[in-house]
Amino acid sequence: MNKSDIIIVGGGVMGSSTAYSLRKLGFNGSITVFEKDPTYEYSSTARSAGGFRQLYSTAVNITLSRYSLGIYKTFAEDMALDGEKAEIDFKQPGYLFLATERMMPAYEKQLALQQSLGVPSELLSQSELKGLIPELETGDLAGGLFCKEDGYLDPYSVMQGYRRQAQRLGVVYETAEVVQLLSESGRMTGVQLADGSVHAAPVVVNCAGAWGAALSEQLGVPLPVVPLKRQMYVFDTAKKLEKMLPLTIDPTGVYFRHEMEKVVAGFSDDVKPGIDFSWKRSAFEDLWPTLAHRVPNFEQLKLETGWAGLYDHNTADQNAIIGEHPLRGGYYVAIGFSGHGMQQAPGVGLGLAELIYKGKYETLDLSPLRVSRFADNDLVLEDAIV
Numbered sequence: 583m584n585k586s587d588i589i590i591v592g593g594g595v596m597g598s599s600t601a602y603s604l605r606k607l608g609f610n611g612s613i614t615v616f617e618k619d620p621t622y623e624y625s626s627t628a629r630s631a632g633g634f635r636q637l638y639s640t641a642v643n644i645t646l647s648r649y650s651l652g653i654y655k656t657f658a659e660d661m662a663l664d665g666e667k668a669e670i671d672f673k674q675p676g677y678l679f680l681a682t683e684r685m686m687p688a689y690e691k692q693l694a695l696q697q698s699l700g701v702p703s704e705l706l707s708q709s710e711l712k713g714l715i716p717e718l719e720t721g722d723l724a725g726g727l728f729c730k731e732d733g734y735l736d737p738y739s740v741m742q743g744y745r746r747q748a749q750r751l752g753v754v755y756e757t758a759e760v761v762q763l764l765s766e767s768g769r770m771t772g773v774q775l776a777d778g779s780v781h782a783a784p785v786v787v788n789c790a791g792a793w794g795a796a797l798s799e800q801l802g803v804p805l806p807v808v809p810l811k812r813q814m815y816v817f818d819t820a821k822k823l824e825k826m827l828p829l830t831i832d833p834t835g836v837y838f839r840h841e842m843e844k845v846v847a848g849f850s851d852d853v854k855p856g857i858d859f860s861w862k863r864s865a866f867e868d869l870w871p872t873l874a875h876r877v878p879n880f881e882q883l884k885l886e887t888g889w890a891g892l893y894d895h896n897t898a899d900q901n902a903i904i905g906e907h908p909l910r911g912g913y914y915v916a917i918g919f920s921g922h923g924m925q926q927a928p929g930v931g932l933g934l935a936e937l938i939y940k941g942k943y944e945t946l947d948l949s950p951l952r953v954s955r956f957a958d959n960d961l962v963l964e965d966a967i968v
């Protein structure tokens with residue numbers, strides 16, 4: 583029978599960051615990552631918008647992003663392989679939540695917490711918003727919450743950076759689908775693969791993203807996570823904007839940013855949970871009035887392309903679920919990231935690796951995101967969900 587010390591199910595950004603971090607901490611046992619699709623065609627990482635922000639309302643989310651910022655700033659050099667930089671196209675034009683009068687008190691509260699944790703966020707007035715985006719319609723806005731350190735990056739390259747380094751350090755990536763997580767007497771024993779074979783391990787880490795909750799349910803320990811389709815749109819405008827856009831969130835939740843000369847936009851609409859990758863061009867009609875109102879240059883645009891991807895959406899509090907499951911010894915999860923996994927991946931990988939290898943968090947305290955918080959009725963109530 584095949585055996586490993588640690589099995590990781592899913593080789594996306596979470597699985598790869600965790601595998602890499604285990605090695606960096608000095609764990610030299612065997613690690614096998616099972617990834618069903620090495621092209622990553624449908625993985626959330628490959629379909630992400632890549633937004634990066636420290637603008638959250640809870641300490642755990644702010645500190646996770648702040649840690650990741652330090653990693654992403656030097657990722658290209660630190661993760662270079664054979665003299666070739668691991669470029670991730672990290673751009674920092676800032677991240678901006680636009681606010682109506684009614685929203686300002688909540689942003690003032692967030693600002694105080696963010697600044698106390700070292701984030702250089704600032705509240706902008708109407709006229710300062712105009713300074714940032716001269717074309718912005720500000721008549722119905724009171725201001726905005728802005729962080730100049732934030733922005734966006736190329737998610738696929740981040741994932742490949744972690745994967746290549748993990749492989750260099752001896753982590754084995756196998757192309758296979760895990761169909762069942764296995765346990766006996768309350769402890770993990772391994773996984774069963776689609777070809778019927780069993781691979782044994784005392785530690786199994788569920789990093790299977792939008793597919794992960796189904797595996798956990800089969801194991802008998804359901805998690806409050808569902809796959810939710812999210813659509814992205816890329817358009818071009820005849821009249822170009824004067825300046826590079828920060829990643830901007832309209833009060834309606836519609837968001838947009840530049841991608842070279844073009845603009846990428848998205849919106850978390852109400853959809854039924856399920857695995858669905860169909861991209862509906864017509865759904866853009868729901869966003870377009872908001873976009874055209876907020877930036878008059880967007881009134882005349884050409885919708886060029888787009889895509890659909892899956893959030894692994896946590897239905898209980900929309901935040902990540904990280905740690906060992908209290909009902910199965912050796913069963914670790916990193917799931918439920920909804921729309922903010924890319925900005926958390928470096929800290930999550932390190933935290934999970936510390937928990938598995940050292941038995942406790944050392945660098946960042948991720949215990950608020952523990953599995954048992956649902957049973958404890960101790961949810962992580964984050965106001966800044968996109």
Ligand SMILES: Cc1cc2nc3c(=O)[nH]c(=O)nc-3n(C[C@H](O)[C@H](O)[C@H](O)COP(=O)(O)OP(=O)(O)OC[C@H]3O[C@@H](n4cnc5c(N)ncnc54)[C@H](O)[C@@H]3O)c2cc1C
Binds near residue numbers: 595916920921
């Ligand atoms: C449209 C969209 C926009 C987003 N925008 C942002 C953003 O702006 N900022 C941000 O921070 N985050 C964003 N996210 C979220 C972010 O991309 C995810 O949180 C993150 O990529 C999750 O990584 P993961 O490794 O957990 O999941 P994935 O990347 O999905 O990786 C899981 C892997 O597991 C594999 N797998 C699944 N089941 C099995 C199995 N049974 N056996 C073997 N392999 C299996 C899959 O093939 C997959 O490769 C966005 C996501 C989407 C879809």
